[in-house]
Amino acid sequence: MLKKNDQELFGLERFNPDDASRSYTLPGNLYYDPEIFEVEKEAIFYKAWNFVCAANQLEAPGSYTTTRVGDQNIAIVRGRDGEIRAFHNVCSHRAHQLLSGEGKTRMIVCPYHAWTYDLDGSLRSNSILETVDGFAKEEFCLKPVKVEIFLGFVWINLDLDAVPLVEQSGGFGDDVRRYVDTPETLKFAGRLTFEIKANWKNVVENFQECYHCPPAHPALVELFDHGIYRTKNYGICSSHIAPAREDNSAYKFDASKKGNQLMYAAWFLWPNLTFNAFPGRRNLSFMHIMPTGPETTFEHWDFFLEDETPNEEEVAAMDYIKNVLQPEDIGLVESVQRGLHSKAYSQGRLVIDNDRTSNSEHGIHHFQSIYYKAMTANR
Incomplete structure (x- = not known):
């Protein structure tokens, strides 16, 4: 954690949480200092709930996927009893990685020495292990990671004592359901992946305000009413809501079609996930902002739709995100990242207006306050 005397060293005395x-x-150096990034892994990512996938992507027993949280590789598996479990993806013998990517398996077998684990993480004995003096196979089961199914999606937390996400997030689930009915039934319909030369906080903060939208996203401010767009902060979340406009240059959707979503609704969930419900047929997409270094970020944008195959409107929306919206945002955050190294910059002043309009940066302050408290806890 940051020590008390680090407040002055990093300029944090001017940040008011x-x-x-x-x-x-x-302060700018918090966005590129390698030592800060190492602290963030322990203070934030190893204690927070991290998004994995939709629960229905692991529908059959033996279905699995793998993911990384900081330096930790995690395997998530549905057992024969139907329960989804997560484990550190490392053999208890000599630390070889067990599973890769995603797929389906009857049991978990280490490629190195064929140590074999059941889908519940328990080690299976064999004739060789039975010859080892005093060997207790219970000691060498796979090490668990906490799992929660929330809104029909799988989340993991390396902190086995973590407060459940449904409690940490307060009314977040109910807020999402106001705009996306029964998200549990949506189907995975595709992924976009972007590699960004910017710190993960830089990327989150760009999402947390729309002050930049009129100059930087002309099509986006046609898609929703920027004058009505509002950001509301609560708990570990922020919402960004505005009515949609059918007449826009981003993509076309049929506002008269029964059941179509006629609002642009988006949410941030601490520490690094955004939810997005775009105008059109019932949908939800996740932008997962995954830090890979002090100044590099890997971003997955996963789409969950009524059907696995997008319709014409949804293809147009996905193309807009891939070819217009994301390149615009990536250009912004990468320029900011370069600017943070300037000797002329240390800290900026947040633009906060009294009415918390679409030009206000109170969403950034909310994120930074959660970050500050996580990084200075128990110092």
């Missing part, structure tokens, strides 16, 4: 209207931004 309790009063957005009087706060400066976080």
Whole structure:
């Protein structure tokens, strides 16, 4: 954690976690310092709930996927009893990685020495292990990771004592359901992947405000009413809501079609996930902002739709995100990342207006306050 005397060293005395209207931004060096990035892994990512996939992507017993949280490789598997479990993806013998990618298996077998684990993580004995003096196979089961199914999606937490996500997120689930009915039944319909030369916080903060939207995203501000767009902060979440406009240059959708979503609704969930419900047929997409280094980020954008095959409107929306919206945002955050190294920059001043309009940066302050508290806890 950051030590008390680090407050002055990093300029944090000018960041006000309790009063957005009087706060400066976080200091620039927190966005590229390798030591800070190492602290973030322990203080944030190894204690937070991390998104994995939809539960229905692991529908059959033996279905599995793997993911990384910081330096930790995790395997998520549905057992023969129907329960989804997660384990550190490492053999208890000599630390070889067990599973790769995604797929289906009857049991988990280490490629190195064929140590074999049941889908519940228990080690299976064999004739060789039975000859080892004093060997207790119970000691060498796979090490568990906490799992939660929330809104029909799988989440993991390396902290086995973590408060459940449904409790941490307060009314977040109900808020999402106001705009996306029964998200549990949506089907995975595709993924876009982007590699970004920017710190993960830089990417989150770009999502957390629409002050930049009129100059940087002309098609996006046609898609929704920027004058009505509002950001609301609560708990570990923020919502970004505005009515959609059928007449726009981003993509076309039929506002008269029964059941179509006529609002643009998006949410941030601490520490690094955004939810997005675009105008059109019932949909939900996740932008998973995954840090790979102090100044590099791997971003997955996963789409969950009524059907596995997108319709014409959804293809147009996905193309807009891939070819227009994301290149616009990536250009912005990569330019900011370069600018953070300038000797002329240390901290900026957050723009907070009294009415918290679409030009206000109170969403950034909310994220930075959660970050500040996580990084200075128990110092």
